[in-house]
Amino acid sequence: MSDVNTRISDLVTSNDVVLFMKGTPLFPQCGFSSRAVAILDHCGVAYESVDVLQDMEIRQGIKSFSDWPTIPQLYVKGEFVGGSDIMMEMFEAGELKALLDESGVKMA
C-alpha cells in the first residue's frame, strides 16, 4: 500500500470520527467544509480534522482512497460516510445522528 494510503488508513482507523476538509473547524476555507463542520458540531461528536490544504499528498490521495472526487470527506470508525451533501441529507433524515450513536463515538 502506498505511503499516502498508509497515512490515510492510519488516520481513519486511529480516530473514531475524521473529517478531511479545507481549512480547520475554526477557519474553514470552503463553504462545503464549513457546512460539514457545522453539522458535526451540531451532532456534538468529538472529531479529528485534517486540513488537506496543508498536505497536497493527502488532498489527492484521499480522493483515490475513497474513490470520491471532492473534499470534505467524513469517516466514522474507518468507514467513508460521504461528503458534505450526503452528510446534510443524512443529518436532515436523522440518519447521521443514528449512525454516530450506533457507532458509540465519543462526544465533544
Added chain:
Amino acid sequence: MPMTAREIEDAILAALPGAVVELTDLAGDDDHWAATVTAPQFAGLSRVAQHKLVYAALGGRMGGVLHALQVTTVVPK
C-alpha cells in the same frame, strides 16, 4: 470552462434515462450549482452509490472543471 445548466442536465439524463433533474444556480456564475436528481436507478443503492452515479454521469468533471456541484439524490416513490 464551467458547465452550463444545460450541459449538466444533458450529461445526467444521458447516463440516467428516466431521471428528473432540477438545477438551481447558487451563485449566478454558472459554476456553483445545486442539482436534485430523482432517478429510478437509485433504488436500493446507498447514498454514496447514488451520488457516485451522478458523478460518473458528469465524466470526472466533479472537483475539477465543475468546482462545486451540490447534489441531492431522490429515489422516486
